[in-house]
């Protein structure tokens with residue numbers, strides 16, 4: 001019978017020969033959690049190991065949250081194939097597990113003659129990527145479909161299928177399903193050294209040594225540094241920062257689709273898009289940096305975004321900004337992923353997952369399973385995963401505060417704690433008691449939206465913190481022990 005895996009945040013790791021894993025996946029972002037989930041379908045001993053105190057705490061928490069179709073990928077690349085497959089897989093998985101997805105479609109808006117001339121080429125490229133549903137629409141149809149567009153829009157490429165998605169629930173769904181299906185999750189557990197060996201590699205962490213037959217590097221921005229630990233130097237990751245602005249919910253009625261510019265020599269450009277939480281997002285910038293921790297925002301970055309956003313949707317600038325943030329893409333100088341099997345090392349690198357990793361995650365995981373087989377893994381028979389149904393964070397889907405039946409059964413679901421986002425005490429309690437409880441208040445926000453609204457926790461912060469502290473095991477409050 002299947003038993004749930006362990007979730008640990010502190011204390012010693014399983015040690016000794018009997019505690020060896022078949023596969024250790026290092027890095028619990030959207031890519032690593034998807035791989036761990038795929039491995040959990042097989043009777044293997046698997047661990048997912050993460051430096052931070054929560055899953056999805058790296059680039060996976062700070063992106064533009066679009067489930068891409070892959071219409072504009074470079075045809076023939078691995079990325080093009082995996083984004084296309086990933087879109088299909090995640091669309092179906094979201095339905096099954098309750099991850100909020102809204103298939104709004106995208107409009108690539110042309111504003112000059114050069115951009116207008118580019119639209120047929122983009123439609124043809126979409127076709128080469130297997131997306132045959134695109135269509136060029138004229139200025140009149142565009143104006144009818146997006147009534148608040150700024151002047152100068154000449155035409156657009158209509159791209160059905162481009163969707164908005166909750167990136168936080170996606171990572172949590174993968175990780176929760178992996179753990180419930182037997183994967184051990186070790187948080188606060190940076191791998192600092194690797195001693196390759198046979199039959200087991202030894203991974204050094206501050207919490208002890210892990211042994212594993214096969215190893216997967218899903219370290220995101222640090223995939224190059226991890227490669228170096230096993231003696232490989234195949235690429236360098238350059239962080240490419242994307243700053244973003246989140247507008248208050250009053251802005252939501254201004255825009256119906258994901259509005260994209262026609263891509264130019266400087267990349268995909270700045271989009272205006274609704275979010276599944278009922279806000280509007282503007283961004284991201286694209287800045288190549290040296291510092292892999294530079295997730296701050298800058299006055300110039302914000303000013304540039306406001307200028308570009310004001311051209312697309314002038315009324316947006318009259319709306320309040322709720323939050324600003326930045327994420328770092330793992331650029332490697334190659335217009336494709338850097339996924340490679342190293343059979344002699346029984347090791348797979350999953351690097352360079354640049355600006356499409358959320359969309360491609362489930363397809364990347366399937367691809368990596370194949371590469372692990374090339375490295376000698378016999379996964380054994382397939383078995384069903386433990387089912388998961390995630391709490392809904394999406395604005396257009398039923399929320400607990402409106403569910404009379406649920407409130408009648410448990411009045412905590414009628415007790416609103418975060419008034420901006422209408423998050424109830426019941427949701428907070430459920431998140432704190434979930435398979436992978438949050439490691440801090442930010443993790444709790446990613447599970448419930450509490451403190452994520454226009455007051456950014458000014459009103460509810462104290463109560464949310466009190467609920468969080470109350471639920472923490474005494475061992476963690478003292479800084480020791482495991483969960």
Ligand SMILES: Cc1cc2nc3c(=O)[nH]c(=O)nc-3n(C[C@H](O)[C@H](O)[C@H](O)COP(=O)(O)OP(=O)(O)OC[C@H]3O[C@@H](n4cnc5c(N)ncnc54)[C@H](O)[C@@H]3O)c2cc1C
Pocket residue numbers: 026027028029030031032049050051052056057058059060061062063064065066067068189190191192218219220221222226240241242243284326327328329353354355356357358359360
């Ligand atoms: C601004 C921006 C916008 C984007 N927009 C989109 C979008 O709209 N749609 C889309 O599909 N994609 C988008 N992306 C891309 C997407 O967010 C990434 O491709 C994806 O999150 C990468 O996931 P990951 O798991 O590889 O990396 P991460 O989420 O960074 O996870 C890697 C993890 O590895 C851990 N780690 C590193 N080293 C070690 C170690 N030695 N030991 C243990 N743990 C370690 C880190 O702590 C981290 O948690 C965007 C990215 C950015 C920055």
